[in-house]
Amino acid sequence: MNVRALEKCTDDRPDEVENILLPEEQNFTVENHDSTKSSTEDTLELKSDGVDHSVGSTKKTLKPPVLEKVFALYKKTDSLFIGVLSISVGLVLWHLATIYSFNFYINFQNIPTPLSVGSAFITQLADTEFYIHILVSLKRILVAYSIAVFLGVGTGLVIGRSRMMRAAVLPYIEIIRPIPAVAWIPLAILMWPTEESSIVYITFLGALFPIILSTVHGVEQTPEVLVRAALSLGAKRSKVFLHVVLPAALPSIASGLAIGMGVSWFSLLAGEVISGQYGIGYFTWNAYSLINYPDIVVGMLVIGALGSLSTFLVRLIMRPSLRWTLPRN
Amino acid sequence: MKAEKGLTKERVIHQKKSISRGRVNINDVTISFGSGANKNIAVETTTLDIPPGEFVCILGPSGCGKSTLLNSVAGYIKPASGQVLLDEKEVTQPGPDRGMVFQQHSLFPWKTVHENIAFGPKIAGHSQKECDSIANTFLSMIGLQGMAGKLPGELSGGMQQRVGIARALANYPSVLLMDEPFGALDAQTRLIMQESLLNIWSEFGTTVLFITHDVDEAIFLADRILIMSAGPGSIIADLNVELPRPRHSDIATSEEFVDLKRKCLSHIRKESLKAFECSTNH
Known part of the structure; x- marks a missing residue:
């Protein structure tokens, strides 16, 4: 409401x-963090299941346990972690743009790092x-x-x-x-x-x-x-x-x-x-x-x-x- | 123990009072909405005399004006002509002498169950102590003592309606007006609610005006059934229900019950067909 x-x-x-x-x-x-989190978790779970099955059936050379571990980790990474990661990437881009004086329409020459x-x-x-x-x-x-x-x-x-x-x-x-x-x-x-x-x-x-x-x-x-x-x-x-x-x-x-x-x-x-x-x-x-x-x-x-x-x-x-x-x- | 004694006393006094009060007279009442070309007559000239303590069900299809008629008794709607009288006094506005129970979602969602029931007495100017004692009386009457501190949103639909009834009764009204109070409940809950309503009513003896479109419900509850037809709303049948009390749900299979049901259904069927033809013609 x-x-x-x-x-x-x-x-x-x-x-x-x-x-x-x-x-x-x-x-x-x-x-509303909780509700969105749970819904993304649901979709993640669905995705990981789907991928898992297809991989298992087509390529047997890939080791499923390793994949499972990766997916388990993927599932554990909640939105907080992704958020921190995203901000860090942004900061690095900002830093690079300023130290290399990026100037293409938008000008970073006078922008502080x-x-x-x-x-x-x-x-x-x-x-x-x-x-x-x-x-x-x-x-x-x-x-x-x-x-x-x-x-x-x-x-x-x-x-x-x-x-x-x-x-x-x-x-x-x-x-x-x-x-x-x-x-x-x-x-x-x-x-x-x-x-x-x-x-x-x-x-x-x-x-x-x-x-x-x-x-x-x-x-x-x-x-x-x-x-x-x-x-x-x-x-x-x-x-x-x-x-x-x-x-x-x-x-x-x-x-x-x-x-x-x-x-x-x-x-x-x-x-x-x-x-x-x-x-x-x-x-x-x-x-x-x-x-x-x-x-x-x-x-x-x-x-x-x-x-x-x-x-x-x-x-x-x-x-x-x-x-x-x-x-x- | 002390409190309980006080309560029974209160109830006895109330019962005595209620014998002499609660007569509803509807004299040549017409209710219409809009004006001029858009004028729509909802209830056509209706006259009714409901003696004190009677349990009356108004039965009819949706849109036949039965709620409108009830709302005029409640004082929410002013009749275009005619009068509604409660114990010979004209009804001009809503008031605590007519307890209203709605279909659903009528409890104050920000007040606890206890506060909802105590609302009427509080408005009437009773002290906090009196309000609490009245609320507790009615909480135990509806068997929800354990829910006193809960908010309405935390209760099931059936519990909410019980609280709604208790809230209306906490003002010790002369007449209880019920607008399809069990209409939104599932069939099992509805049966239980009907029985418990009859229990409460037998204790209070208040006049009850009960709106429903459920034939079984009307027969099970009522002393008297008024069947209403649509377009414009009017009462087409006035049936007495002579089934013995106290009633239990198994009476629905008795011969008298089935006879009465057949009678009601044939009245309603004629009306519904008429309404159906009207709507397809348009």
């Missing part, structure tokens, strides 16, 4: 937003300024995201249940939602008294819409039979809302919160790159201005890690309230 909701949300979003959503989708595959990025990262870890950049970004996310959750869930619940409110509010959402965060920057700087507040505003805006829309979606899909059951048990409107509509919408709200977290990072970065003196986005852009190329990649990786970590935290916080949606035996 979550996955479907997520897909739906990403579908009707502009491209830029979709890009930032990618890490989340990866998160999903990580969460993986090793220089690693050493730059270690240098930064010893620098307090680096942590200030991270903390400033985290603070902006925390403030903007909290406001977005509060307003987004509230608005979503109201317009999900009230036809009149929906008619009044939905046009605003439809007009403002497709405008990318970057496009807001000039106006935000004009609107807000400080640079800090305009960055927080842009970050807030990014998180707001996915949260509103997922909440509305969740409210709308509340099973009618549950509403009827609550009514016949004596519940009035407010109690139906509290005991039925809200919990029924929670899975959808949770996925909206996770998406909102991803988009708020995206928006924050846009704001930080263009203005500000601190923040991990500023750090990354500043590294480019200072021709300190390894730090660009350090900044990028830290942004990615912080985005994944914060989305993971949102999911972790929501998990206890979604216990009932988990499959059971």
